[in-house]
Amino acid sequence: MFQRLIRRPEIGPLILLVAEFVIFSAMSPAFLSLSNLSNIMAFTVELGLMALAMTLLMTAGEFDLSIGSVFGFSAVLMWTLFNSAGISLEAAFAITMAVSLFIGWANGYITTLLAIPSFLVTLGMLLVVRGTALYITDGFPQRTWSGGHNWLTDGLAGSFYIGGFRFYSSFALFAFVAVVSGYVLSWTAFGNWLQAVGGNPNAAHARGVNVARTKIALFMLSSALAALAGITSSIRTAASNPNSGTGYELEVIAMVVIGGTVLTGGRGTIVGTVIGVFLLRVMRNGIVFVGVPGLAYNIFIGAIILGMMILRALFARRNGGGA
Numbered sequence: 001m002f003q004r005l006i007r008r009p010e011i012g013p014l015i016l017l018v019a020e021f022v023i024f025s026a027m028s029p030a031f032l033s034l035s036n037l038s039n040i041m042a043f044t045v046e047l048g049l050m051a052l053a054m055t056l057l058m059t060a061g062e063f064d065l066s067i068g069s070v071f072g073f074s075a076v077l078m079w080t081l082f083n084s085a086g087i088s089l090e091a092a093f094a095i096t097m098a099v100s101l102f103i104g105w106a107n108g109y110i111t112t113l114l115a116i117p118s119f120l121v122t123l124g125m126l127l128v129v130r131g132t133a134l135y136i137t138d139g140f141p142q143r144t145w146s147g148g149h150n151w152l153t154d155g156l157a158g159s160f161y162i163g164g165f166r167f168y169s170s171f172a173l174f175a176f177v178a179v180v181s182g183y184v185l186s187w188t189a190f191g192n193w194l195q196a197v198g199g200n201p202n203a204a205h206a207r208g209v210n211v212a213r214t215k216i217a218l219f220m221l222s223s224a225l226a227a228l229a230g231i232t233s234s235i236r237t238a239a240s241n242p243n244s245g246t247g248y249e250l251e252v253i254a255m256v257v258i259g260g261t262v263l264t265g266g267r268g269t270i271v272g273t274v275i276g277v278f279l280l281r282v283m284r285n286g287i288v289f290v291g292v293p294g295l296a297y298n299i300f301i302g303a304i305i306l307g308m309m310i311l312r313a314l315f316a317r318r319n320g321g322g323a
Contacts, residue, residue: 101223
């Protein structure tokens with residue numbers, strides 16, 4: 001049983017996450033302060049939402065490189081509609097989410113029905129969407145919500161205190177999406193379809209799975225959660241920048257891969273992704289907190305990815321050799 005446990009893809013990143021807390025708290029006791037833990041939670045949600053959708057998409061054998069640009073564009077579109085078009089906040093939100101779903105649909109349609117690799121399709125969409133955001137704003141940040149309490153803004157980016165701990169409502173959303181995603185992937189027929197599609201699309205099609213429809217749905221989910229994350233971030237930070245989200249697609253993929261989802265498709269883990277999300281966000285917070293320049297963050301990410309891939313390759317070779 002112990003051997004089976006340590007072979008789980010989530011164990012490696014979990015050990016690293018625990019080690020991070022031990023090391024950073026030893027170097028700076030204030031790292032475990034309630035205010036700092038609250039900050040970690042706040043920044044975790046936005047990338048976490050995108051990572052959950054990316055896990056499902058990568059399990060089905062596809063990538064979405066446009067999520068970072070959708071993250072920035074969606075906030076720009078919503079606040080432009082609200083500030084300049086004279087429509088309600090709720091209507092601007094609904095239109096923005098509809099546009100994000102269309103972007104996801106376009107990614108999925110071009111990828112599946114025209115048989116163009118998703119890497120190329122979403123790379124092109126990244127440029128189109130980012131360019132549109134910059135064109136709309138002339139490259140300048142947009143004004144966001146300043147009208148006091150609203151059920152939408154409070155629901156997405158509100159917060160309240162439990163003792164000295166600041167709890168963000170967006171974290172409850174992240175937890176809900178994580179639980180639902182984990183259940184769908186591990187316990188439902190649709191989850192089996194995802195793994196079958198990623199492992200062997202032809203065999204999945206022969207078993208009656210609509211491969212194209214499944215992948216299109218996942219691309220739409222990916223864009224929708226990226227839009228939701230971008231809007232949430234703009235409310236929380238009171239800023240809507242057309243360049244926000246730049247590079248997030250690579251960081252999200254790193255979180256998913258570190259968590260144990262296979263790059264080639266066919267196997268994914270939501271639990272591993274959640275651990276991967278916290279692993280990288282705690283690292284980003286911790287290295288700055290203890291005085292390491294923030295620009296060194298990518299060095300640590302790259303080292304972790306390489307280390308995890310090497311360890312998994314060695315485990316796979318050992319298991320294969322013993323078979």
